[in-house]
Amino acid sequence: MPYHKDKQQAFQAAQQGYEQAIQANGTALESSADPDYATKQQQxxxxLSxxxxxxxNALExxxxxxRMQLRQYQEDLYNLRKDLY
Structure with a gap:
């Protein structure tokens, strides 16, 4: 049972990180004319990192x-990173 719990906790942490990165991206995009844009971009x-x-970590x-869902999250985030540069 602990192994199953570890898998679930790792997945949930990855999912939460993904959602926070998506939210931070939206905040940065909304504030592109804002003087704090560089700070929000760094955030x-x-x-994202x-x-x-x-x-x-969760993929392990x-x-x-x-794994399928995590790979999709990974692809989405790499695409966001690519769009930045």
Whole structure:
């Protein structure tokens, strides 16, 4: 049972990180004319890095179904990163 709990906790952490990165991206995009844009952009980049790390960690213990969802999160975040540069 602890192994199952670890998988679920890792997945939930990755999911939460993904959602926070998406939210930070939206905040940064909304404030592109704002003087704090650079700060919000840095916050997004930090959230993005943390989310990708959480996803990598979760992939190590994920079930097949979780793995598919985590890979989708990963792809979405890489696309957001690509759009930045």
């Amino acid at each position: 997004f980049e930090q959230e 943390e989310a990708l790390q959480q996803i990598d 213990v994920a079930s097949e179904h979780q």
